[in-house]
Amino acid sequence: MALRAYVWDLSPSRGIAIDVVPKSLIFTILAAWIIYQFTKAAWNVSPLHPLNHIPGPKLAAATYLPEFYYDVVKFGRYTNRIKQMHEQYGPIVRISPNEVHCNDARFVDEIYALGSRKRNKPLHQVRGAGTVAHAIFATVDHDTHRMRRTALAKFFARSQVQRLESKVHKLVQQLCDKILTRKGTPFDVTAAYSCFSTDVMTDYCFGESYGFLTQESWEPNFRKPLYALLRPVFLFRFFPFLMYLSVALSGYVPSFEEVYQKHGELMRRSITKRVSNDMALLIKTLTVDVPNQIQKTKTDIDTGIVRKETTVFGSLLESELPRNEKTVARLTSEATALLSAGTETVSWTMSVITYHLLTKPQMLERLTNEVGQAHDGSGQLPSWSTLEKLPFLGAVIFEGLRLSYGVASRTARVATEEDLVYRGHWTPRGSQTSVSVEHIIPRGFAVGMSSAITHHNEEAFPDSHSFVPERWLDEKMQRRRELERSLLSFSKGSRACIGMNLAFCELYLSLAAMTIRVYPHMRLYHTTEADIKYDHDMFNPMPKASSEGVRAIVI
Numbered sequence: 007m008a009l010r011a012y013v014w015d016l017s018p019s020r021g022i023a024i025d026v027v028p029k030s031l032i033f034t035i036l037a038a039w040i041i042y043q044f045t046k047a048a049w050n051v052s053p054l055h056p057l058n059h060i061p062g063p064k065l066a067a068a069t070y071l072p073e074f075y076y077d078v079v080k081f082g083r084y085t086n087r088i089k090q091m092h093e094q095y096g097p098i099v100r101i102s103p104n105e106v107h108c109n110d111a112r113f114v115d116e117i118y119a120l121g122s123r124k125r126n127k128p129l130h131q132v133r134g135a136g137t138v139a140h141a142i143f144a145t146v147d148h149d150t151h152r153m154r155r156t157a158l159a160k161f162f163a164r165s166q167v168q169r170l171e172s173k174v175h176k177l178v179q180q181l182c183d184k185i186l187t188r189k190g191t192p193f194d195v196t197a198a199y200s201c202f203s204t205d206v207m208t209d210y211c212f213g214e215s216y217g218f219l220t221q222e223s224w225e226p227n228f229r230k231p232l233y234a235l236l237r238p239v240f241l242f243r244f245f246p247f248l249m250y251l252s253v254a255l256s257g258y259v260p261s262f263e264e265v266y267q268k269h270g271e272l273m274r275r276s277i278t279k280r281v282s283n284d285m286a287l288l289i290k291t292l293t294v295d296v297p298n299q300i301q302k303t304k305t306d307i308d309t310g311i312v313r314k315e316t317t318v319f320g321s322l323l324e325s326e327l328p329r330n331e332k333t334v335a336r337l338t339s340e341a342t343a344l345l346s347a348g349t350e351t352v353s354w355t356m357s358v359i360t361y362h363l364l365t366k367p368q369m370l371e372r373l374t375n376e377v378g379q380a381h382d383g384s385g386q387l388p389s390w391s392t393l394e395k396l397p398f399l400g401a402v403i404f405e406g407l408r409l410s411y412g413v414a415s416r417t418a419r420v421a422t423e424e425d426l427v428y429r430g431h432w433t434p435r436g437s438q439t440s441v442s443v444e445h446i447i448p449r450g451f452a453v454g455m456s457s458a459i460t461h462h463n464e465e466a467f468p469d470s471h472s473f474v475p476e477r478w479l480d481e482k483m484q485r486r487r488e489l490e491r492s493l494l495s496f497s498k499g500s501r502a503c504i505g506m507n508l509a510f511c512e513l514y515l516s517l518a519a520m521t522i523r524v525y526p527h528m529r530l531y532h533t534t535e536a537d538i539k540y541d542h543d544m545f546n547p548m549p550k551a552s553s554e555g556v557r558a559i560v561i
């Protein structure tokens with residue numbers, strides 16, 4: 007008996023059926039695969055496995071099934087399960103055959119060490135990266151990451167952000183103007199902030215704003231399509247071959263670019279027919295506009311045309327990176343990562359802050375007074391560096407960052423050249439006595455932390471679910487720097503957020519402008535705490551699926 011396979015040429019009507027694979031061969035392969043999986047699971051829990059001494063559930067140590075169940079079947083809920091594991095097993099737990107998770111901020115600098123101490127990203131974590139597979143964000147190897155990051159870093163240095171700060175000022179005012187002119191119509195606050203952060207990101211990085219703030223409504227924007235791209239990523243981690251489908255659809259392989267150029271119009275029409283307007287716009291941006299812009303920048307540089315303004319592409323193309331790092335496909339991947347990393351993070355942080363300020367009038371009043379005093383009365387916003395000196399404004403932003411988490415799901419690192427030694431204390435459930443804990447995490451194994459867990463460590467952040475900006479200030483109204491160690495919103499170390507300066511510039515300027523100009527006229531609309539509360543993650547934190555978003559109205 008043999009299984010039947012179909013070979014298709016371009017027209018389905020001309021499919022040819024052929025008998026190719028004997029059934030017995032299929033069963034043999036299947037049996038071998040099952041035996042292999044059992045042997046692997048047995049090895050993973052054997053006393054010889056280097057992580058055998060790390061506490062945690064046996065099934066998680068043996069297989070990836072628990073992670074699969076919570077992240078793929080229950081969707082984005084492994085972080086919740088890991089939190090329970092810490093309550094049961096202590097600050098260091100083994101969450102999968104090759105990965106350890108830590109819930110102690112004192113270990114942050116060991117896990118997320120700086121440049122000279124090598125830290126890879128675990129392959130399992132980036133296997134589903136799809137469209138951003140060639141960006142720094144998904145680069146596994148430490149040295150390759152350093153090379154790519156160094157080329158990008160100067161573009162995001164504080165001095166560069168200050169040079170381009172006027173762009174953010176202009177867009178902040180556009181955001182406020184647009185909200186204020188839509189009196190009486192409820193709107194999705196996160197979509198509005200997403201339009202703002204996308205315009206900033208594209209203006210700052212690509213040299214031209216995508217104009218989401220100048221279009222008539224808040225739609226289209228990239229919020230939903232970016233989440234749609236992220237949705238299958240948990241699945242790709244386990245079945246990476248599925249990713250190639252997405253990669254092919256998104257156009258990051260050169261052969262696809264060729265195909266696209268040949269049949270672009272036909273594809274564009276068929277894509278547009280099948281997907282929503284904003285998804286079609288994102289696909290077009292990433293498969294046509296960005297590659298074209300990179301190609302044009304390349305041609306300009308080759309022909310000696312000097313551009314008035316440097317873009318991120320110009321900066322990378324003129325950098326010391328080797329030629330194979332400067333291909334259109336790789337730079338498109340980097341641009342996609344910037345779009346994903348630099349837009350929804352900012353807009354979600356602002357949404358969380360907005361919710362809390364609009365539900366806490368005294369807090370809003372205190373902030374309004376502080377920001378109001380910093381104004382010189384000219385109608386112009388103070389500079390980012392002036393606003394940074396306002397203690398309460400800074401405290402509100404830090405508290406907003408804490409409860410918006412940044413990347414909420416765990417992000418792990420692999421120390422390749424040294425074993426990590428953890429020493430700490432833990433009070434087991436139901437006990438009054440703290441016990442000391444010591445573990446060696448051998449080199450070559452992943453160890454990570456999750457902001458959605460660390461930010462609720464009651465020792466560092468008492469009453470951690472409440473929005474309390476004051477916790478960031480000491481009695482002299484100075485920022486409590488030691489608390490920042492427990493803030494993982496931007497991650498830490500050599501792979502921490504590269505866009506942190508730009509993010510802070512956006513947050514300070516937009517929050518100050520919204521406080522002075524918009525919040526006095528803005529009310530929440532059918533929005534409760536459930537709409538901003540962490541429920542599960544899709545890298546970014548997500549509220550309950552039934553949430554209709556953070557909505558407000560200007561009266």
Ligand code: HEM
Nearest residue numbers: 142143347348351352412413417495496497501503505509
């Ligand atoms: C509130 C705003 C932001 C938050 C909370 C945030 C958070 C983060 C976090 C947690 C990481 C580390 C991810 C990991 O370890 O896997 C990261 C990396 C990154 N972020 Fe941000 N981000 C923000 C804004 C931005 C902006 C505005 C940009 C650029 C326009 C940006 C670009 C990047 C890039 C390129 C990386 C990868 C860095 C690397 O792998 O070396 N982010 N971000």
